[in-house]
Amino acid sequence: MENEKHHIVPYRLYLFVLVALLALTFLSIAITEIDLGSLTVAGALVLASIKAYLVLKYFMHLKYDKPYIVSMVVFVFAIFIVTVIVTFLDYLYR
Amino acid sequence: MEQAKHVAHDHYDAEASKIGMWLFIFTELLLFGVLFVIYSVYRYINHDAFLLAAGELDTTVGAVNTVILLISSMTIAMSTTSLQKRNKLLTLLLTGVTLVLGVVFLVNKYFEWGSKFEHGIWPGSEYLIENLSQGEILFFGLYFIMTGLHALHIIIGLVLIVVVMWKVYTGKVYAERAALLDNSGLYWHLVDIIWIFLFPLFYLIH
Numbered sequence: 001m002e003n004e005k006h007h008i009v010p011y012r013l014y015l016f017v018l019v020a021l022l023a024l025t026f027l028s029i030a031i032t033e034i035d036l037g038s039l040t041v042a043g044a045l046v047l048a049s050i051k052a053y054l055v056l057k058y059f060m061h062l063k064y065d066k067p068y069i070v071s072m073v074v075f076v077f078a079i080f081i082v083t084v085i086v087t088f089l090d091y092l093y094r
Numbered sequence: 095m096e097q098a099k100h101v102a103h104d105h106y107d108a109e110a111s112k113i114g115m116w117l118f119i120f121t122e123l124l125l126f127g128v129l130f131v132i133y134s135v136y137r138y139i140n141h142d143a144f145l146l147a148a149g150e151l152d153t154t155v156g157a158v159n160t161v162i163l164l165i166s167s168m169t170i171a172m173s174t175t176s177l178q179k180r181n182k183l184l185t186l187l188l189t190g191v192t193l194v195l196g197v198v199f200l201v202n203k204y205f206e207w208g209s210k211f212e213h214g215i216w217p218g219s220e221y222l223i224e225n226l227s228q229g230e231i232l233f234f235g236l237y238f239i240m241t242g243l244h245a246l247h248i249i250i251g252l253v254l255i256v257v258v259m260w261k262v263y264t265g266k267v268y269a270e271r272a273a274l275l276d277n278s279g280l281y282w283h284l285v286d287i288i289w290i291f292l293f294p295l296f297y298l299i300h
Contacts, residue, residue, distance in 0.1 A: 021164045025157065
């Protein structure tokens with residue numbers, strides 16, 4: 001129990017994650033400069049989701065947490081996505 | 095009896111603290127989540143007005159603030175490692191860097207909002223109501239509410255970091271009692287995640 005709680009993440013890993021996050025940020029700025037129509041928003045949101053995933057997994061230690069915490073987080077995001085889908089079903093088909 | 099008292103006084107449960115923090119973070123995610131839903135619906139209805147209004151925002155300032163927050167997230171994540179490695183000085187240094195970066199973020203925000211105010215743009219301003227369309231008014235309303243609520247979270251996060259730094263300095267937070275630093279870190283990363291979505295939605299509309 002003590003060992004899994006005190007999993008020490010190396011500094012190096014955090015630095016790699018930061019580099020990835022910065023790269024994704026500049027990529028998202030670059031793709032919005034190009035006019036891709038409705039794909040622009042989708043592209044920016046996909047990149048933002050990848051960034052959020054990296055922050056959750058490494059910075060927020062979900063990678064090293066017990067599975068039940070991960071499943072709670074997944075559950076909350078699922079509720080949010082369902083809310084978005086239901087709201088848009090309403091607006092698109094009224 | 096005496097032993098029971100001692101146990102009660104010394105009660106520390108890192109895992110329970112973590113669960114509590116995550117439950118709180120869930121409420122925060124849903125709070126901002128609903129604002130994102132409102133934003134999406136209004137943007138869907140007022141597509142062109144949102145495009146027009148977003149042109150007023152400076153992508154460079156938004157990008158600089160994104161970089162600042164991402165770096166600050168890394169430094170506070172690193173500070174949890176340095177605390178586990180019992181390097182008190184480095185822990186204070188890393189949390190201190192996070193603190194400074196958070197303040198710089200707020201200073202940028204201050205100037206950004208300030209330039210909007212100079213142009214007469216704030217919620218309910220005369221200029222907004224008389225010159226702009228309904229969709230543009232909605233965009234700026236959401237902009238001020240969402241970045242404002244986010245900035246409020248930054249301020250709360252900074253206060254937490256100051257408390258953590260003091261407790262690390264006085265030796266109340268250390269490798270075996272790291273929950274306060276860990277949970278403050280979780281809070282700071284939450285604020286980072288929210289900004290990760292605010293940035294493309296407000297600054298990257300073309």
